[in-house]
Amino acid sequence: QSVLTQPPSVSAAPGQKVTISCSGSGSNIANNFVSWYQHVPGTAPKLLIYDDDHRPSGIPDRFSGSKSGTSATLGITGLQTGDEADYYCGTWDTSMKNCVFGSGTKLTVL
Amino acid sequence: EMQLLESGGGLVQPGGSLRLSCVGSGFTFSSYAMHWVRQAPGKGLEWVSSIGGAGVSTDYADSVRGRFTISRDNSKKTLYLQMNSLRAEDTAVYYCAKDRDIIVAVAHGIDSWGQGTLLTVSS
Numbered sequence: 001q002s003v004l005t006q007p008p009s010v011s012a013a014p015g016q017k018v019t020i021s022c023s024g025s026g027s028n029i030a031n032n033f034v035s036w037y038q039h040v041p042g043t044a045p046k047l048l049i050y051d052d053d054h055r056p057s058g059i060p061d062r063f064s065g066s067k068s069g070t071s072a073t074l075g076i077t078g079l080q081t082g083d084e085a086d087y088y089c090g091t092w093d094t095s096m097k098n099c100v101f102g103s104g105t106k107l108t109v110l
Numbered sequence: 111e112m113q114l115l116e117s118g119g120g121l122v123q124p125g126g127s128l129r130l131s132c133v134g135s136g137f138t139f140s141s142y143a144m145h146w147v148r149q150a151p152g153k154g155l156e157w158v159s160s161i162g163g164a165g166v167s168t169d170y171a172d173s174v175r176g177r178f179t180i181s182r183d184n185s186k187k188t189l190y191l192q193m194n195s196l197r198a199e200d201t202a203v204y205y206c207a208k209d210r211d212i213i214v215a216v217a218h219g220i221d222s223w224g225q226g227t228l229l230t231v232s233s
Binding site for chain 1: 145147154155156157160169171172205207210214215216217218219220221222223224225226
């Protein structure tokens with residue numbers, strides 16, 4: 001069981017918006033930066049968001065990140081079929097002295 | 111372009127050992143912390159181990175501590191994962207990954223991943 005909790009799945013129609021939540025605690029999300037990753041099974045994961053709300057070069061502004069207290073959120077607007085993937089949050093846990101990933105959320109674009 | 115190329119996966123019997131390697135290119139290898147992350151069949155991503163850029167600081171998930179050893183040779187731009195006392199539950203695709211910082215605990219994110227190498231532990 002992951003220390004970061006995400007909904008198992010979310011879905012929305014093409015062109016719509018979706019948000020994915022990541023719930024943690026004071027030893028991880030509240031006091032450390034959060035990153036978000038997109039993973040299409042069989043391929044290398046991709047960094048979407050780092051330092052809570054920053055996008056690497058090449059990541060479209062349809063992807064956004066935010067954080068409040070012990071929770072973080074990934075937002076995706078203008079959904080495309082190519083966005084179908086598994087999405088993971090990640091951070092450092094100060095108590096465990098571990099990197100931690102969320103449980104993962106499968107996005108379906110209907 | 112940053113690239114990471116893993117090798118060394120395969121089929122191993124329970125209790126056996128194996129060493130994974132990962133060669134980095136397109137970046138100053140010694141300036142960044144590195145990770146091993148795995149994904150078991152049907153499961154999510156699981157962080158396994160990390161090592162700082164200088165190779166001094168290491169961290170392990172509880173599930174592998176005492177059995178796995180992470181190391182790096184910066185002169186060869188290569189990351190290693192020595193895996194001993196392997197169990198069926200270690201079966202997974204193992205990804206080599208590059209941190210955005212030289213230190214892992216600042217949690218600046220992982221910005222480059224290899225394609226993964228499959229380890230199967232089975233008799």
